[in-house]
Amino acid sequence: MAKILFLMTAADHWTLADGSRHRTGFWAEEAVVPLEAFRAAGHEVTVATPGGAVPPVDPASLAADAVGGAEEAARLRDVIDSAPEFRAPVALSGVRLDDYDAVYVPGGHGPMEDLAVDVDGGRILTGAVERGLPVGVVCHGPAALLAAVGEDGTNAYAGYRITAFTNTEERLAGNADRARWLLQDRLTEAGLKVEAGEPWAPHVEVDRTVVTGQNPASSAPVADELLKRLG
Incomplete structure (x- = not known):
């Protein structure tokens, strides 16, 4: 049995360019689908958030038209309501990476608000890639990689080939013109090599121990790739 750390947002809003707040959180599919896959394989999941706050789910990710129906x-x-992993998270500040075999970061716009600048999250993700632990990240989750910066200012994931929610998808979703910054741009500026697939279609990139997915549809394939690396 492996122990997998879910690094999740505690933000229930995303601050836009005009200072207004867009309600958000984590994207339901991107957390639930991997959780179920890891549980089914016999692995243990621990959720960690800034301050140990219960991660808020983005209400838009529970809309019937966003997930293929009301059922x-x-x-x-x-x-989400019943999983003890989501109801009782630990604080990122208290996480010992030695206790885990892999790290996974789901998206939603929440990570753009807090994980992108979270020192403890950055410490965990830096340590994970330096130790060669499997790291899985989906959609807006790669915002958390922006905090993985060393003392010299270099990003620990610079040079890695990844994917993430693209500028095109952000425009199609109607958010690009309102955003303070776009994820694909910021990751590229940090030295990561962002590969963009077709909008909304499953797309996964694997580079060494890092597995990334472009959008919600990529959640299951990312979980599968992580499971392969966990044996």
Whole structure:
């Protein structure tokens, strides 16, 4: 049995360029689907957030039209409400990386607000890649990689080939013109090599121990790739 750390947002809003707050959190599918896959394989999941706050789910990710119907939306809600992993997170500041075999970061716009600048999250993700632990990140989750910066200012993931929610997808979702910054741009500026696939289609990139997915549809393939690395 492996122990997998879910590094999750505690932010229930995303601050836009005009200073207004867009309600958000984590994207339900991107957390629930991997959680179920890891559980089914016999692994243990621990959720960690800034301050140990319960991670808020983005209400848009529970809309029937976002997940293929009302039945699936209700199922996702039931898992989120009942899963002890989501209800009792630990604080990122207290996480000992030695206790875990892999790290996973789901998206939603929440990570753009807090994990992108979280020192403890950055410490964990830096340590994970330096030790060669499997790291899985999906959609807006790669915002957390922006905090993985060394004392010399270099990003620990610079040079890695990854994917993430693209500028095109952000525009199609109607958010690009309102954002303070775009994820694909900021990751590229940090020295990561962002590969963009077709909007909304599953797309996974694997570079050494780092597995990334472009969007919600990529959640299951990322989980599968992580499971391969965990044996």
